Amino acid sequence: MSTLVNGLCLGGIYALIALGYTMVYGIAKMLNFAHGDIIMIGAYAIISTLSLTGNTLAAIIAAIIICTLLGVLTERLAYRPLRGASPLAVLITAIGVSYLLQSIAQLIFGAQSITVEIGSLNAVNVLGVSIPVSSLITLALCVVIMTALTLFITKTKLGCAMLAVSEDRAAAQLMGINTNMIITLTFAIGSALAAFASTFYLMQIPSATPTLGSMPGIKAFTAAVIGGIGSIPGAMIGGILLGVIEKFALSVPALAPYTTAIEFGLLIIILLVKPTGLLGKKRREKV
């Protein structure tokens, strides 16, 4: 039971990050490998604001603002000039941005890990099982955020425009949709979700290093691919699936050392059976 809650909780974090990958892939048609590092910057933003103000809420808000601005800024400065360039050039640029962000963080905060205390990390008894409050908060907020995002995408005009841009950018332009604005918006949303992920990450593991974003980034990317890259519900399902599997594998002593291998093994198996991921659609080539 507590393993399941912990798994769902970790899965929620993976899902939030995976949403950033999948939305940017779906709409800008690029893999933003610097996405994990946005989480890292978010974590440092929280730690710095917390040490300055001592206010957790202010720290979270600061992280959301900084991550969103950073996401929009990297898109404007690094990716937009490459629109229409070969996908490989964009991919390498994204890796470059990733290293740049890590180096900047290392210059400012040093390579050593900085620890932080976020809120109270008590545990409560639910049905006779002790579960940390932070896990419950994470779980509840993940559900709220994902519901809000789903409603935004499916019920609003802007959300509909995002789906249109994702399916056919030129046709979307012919509808009068400013595709650059939609791409910027996508980066902003993805990065804001990453800021939430950094908050929840610090609630689980209260320390930060300049490479903090790499592993959750790769895991979440795996989750996005498992769910079917470009698919929003796919990212949610993939993230939660991966989180639960990770926690269950860790809870069995015989499997624990092989946790990461199991996760990536799952990716390989799913891609062998269904190359587009669980909910991914085969894109028909346009004639």
Added chain:
Amino acid sequence: MSLLTVENLEVCYGLIRAIKGVSFHVDEGEIVSLIGANGAGKTTIMHAVCNLIPKAAGTVSFMGNDITETAAHKLVPMGIAQVPEGRRIFQELTVAENLRLGAYTRSDKKEIEETREKMYERFPILKERAKQIAGTLSGGEQQMLAMSRALMSHPKLLLLDEPSMGLSPLYVNIIFDMIKQVNAEGTTVLLVEQNAKKALAIADRAYVLEIGKIARTGTGAELLADDSIRRAYLGD
């Protein structure tokens, strides 16, 4: 009054000059057809006019405003709507969502609703399928949807790129009837077609495009009666 004026348009794909200085104009209220063989450059012209691809040279003006460099999405609120080749409806969205996106640049909810009702009246099948994913429609229904979607923006000028492509003769007739009707209601039409016979029959004026250049121009009736045109494009 000239609504759309294209002057000395040139478009290059790499080193190849695909459009070699094309000039034409569309007057208010007209149906103007641009006919030509496969690969003559018809679709390229459509894309260049709407700035979906860059121009190498030339100017485009709409209602006296220079729109040579105007971003594609800004042309819709000015009054230009294009139905692209191959329809390009949003396959994964519903029929109703496709129509709603057609009115993306309008904000008057009530009038949008009225326009949509008009589209549904014209093509009741779209109303029946409003909640259906657009990709499940037949080719002819998709063309109806694509044209209705373009009209949702209340365009002054409708650009149609190969609307009859891949359709059964029944649907071709429906689509051409719709073009006439839309034009009669006051929308100016620029039509690009391979089906030269139909395109000339419906057109006030027409241009014949041959490998990136305008080879002939005249009224639809003149060109339809012309022997060389009949041999080259109408299979007589």
